Amino acid sequence: MFDTKAVILVLDDLAIWQKLNVTAFLATGLASAAPEAMGAPYEDASGRVFARLLGQPVLVFAATPEDLRRAHRVSGEKGLLTAAYVRAMFSTGHDAANREAFKAEPADAPDLVGIAIRGPKKDVDKATKGAKLHP
Template sequence: MFDTKVALIVRNDLPTWQRLNVVAFLATGIAAAAPDALGEPYVDASGHRYGSMLGQPMLVFEADLPGLQAAHRVGRERELTMQPYVFAMFATGHDEANREVFLAEDPANLNLVGLALRGPKKAVDKAVKGLSLHR
């Protein structure tokens, strides 16, 4: 049905509220990176219009830090669209500060708490191989 796949990976040692926050931010990153994947707006029976959502499923996985880092490495190797979320971003108060703390991270050892991936199905499957769906 879809040529591409979307996977959102969140670190398994976070409190529930942080997991949900990270997944929400990652989903917006995928939507921004792939506006062509957005479906049509929703309209209810009375004609009220609502916003659009991504027109394909997004699977949510959980992983420890090494699992996230491995998925990130595979994602880079396979040139997938990626949106990372690092631990230091929890301490910021705005988007510009998020980019600053991300830039300060060691690219070979990102302290990831979340990662969104989008690309060809097989490539995304390779990146999430061995990870469990979020419970």
């Protein structure tokens, strides 16, 4: 049904609140960078309008550090839409500080705790090879 795939990989050994926080931030990264992937607004039976959601499923994987490194490498090689979250961002308090923390990471080996990818199915599958769906 979809010619693209959207995934989020989250480091498995994070605290639950960290996993949820990283997943939420990464989902917004995909949504903002791929407006064509957004569905129409939702409306309830009373006519109240709710925000649009991504129009395709997003698979969430429990990742090892190696899974994150592979996803980072392959997403760069294939030019896939990518959002990333590094460990240092847990210690910041606002968006500008997050961007500074992210920029301070080594480009070839950031301390990733999460990564989101969207692109052609076969390329995303290659980037997530070996990762397990989050339980």
